[in-house]
Amino acid sequence: MKQNKKRKKKINLKDIAKKYNDVTTPSIHVINEEENIYIQYYKVFDNTRIESLMKEAYSNLEFDKKNNLNFFKDDDEIFIQYIFFLILKYMTNLYDEIPATLDKQVNIFNQLVAIGLFETMFSDVFDPNEVSKVLERIGTFAQLAGQIAELEEHTRNEAAQTVLHPLMQKQVGKTDA
Secondary structure, rough: OOOOOOOOOOHHHHHHHHHHHHHOEEEEEEEEOOOOOOOOOOOOOOHHHHHHHHHHHHHHHHHHHHHOOOOOOOHHHHHHHHHHHHHHHEEEEEHHOOOOOOHHHHHHHHHHOOOOOHHHHHHHOOOOOHHHHHHHHHHHHHHHHHHHHHHHHHHHHHHHHHHHHHHHHHHHHHOOO
């Protein structure tokens, strides 16, 4: 029995250029053939676009909390829909037209859903593996953020306990005298 071992190949600049071309060259999806209306989209999602998408999601989530807008209502489903909206924004030619402000985005999101473009993009156009890649990155980020928050809370509690410890109280009393 022969084992079919693939020969290992070092990556070269030609390979990198091809992969780069894959993430920077938009494809076209015709929305309405009669009117010749189309949307440009990326088949392969660029990591820098994903990072920007995540920053905008975090920024608007913080804005929502800070201003008590309650758009996300601590509802994961609404947040995931918002991430899908940002995928549509960042991975299509609509990027230049959709503002970064949450209040204006909500109106545009509702319009995209109403005309069926939102569903079309995710059921017929975007590669589910690429969409999953974004959701996994968001999940990893959320998990790390949660771990950092727990660590900060634990550190604050330890610091508070140290200050309240009787030996520390005696030390504080000696320095005040």
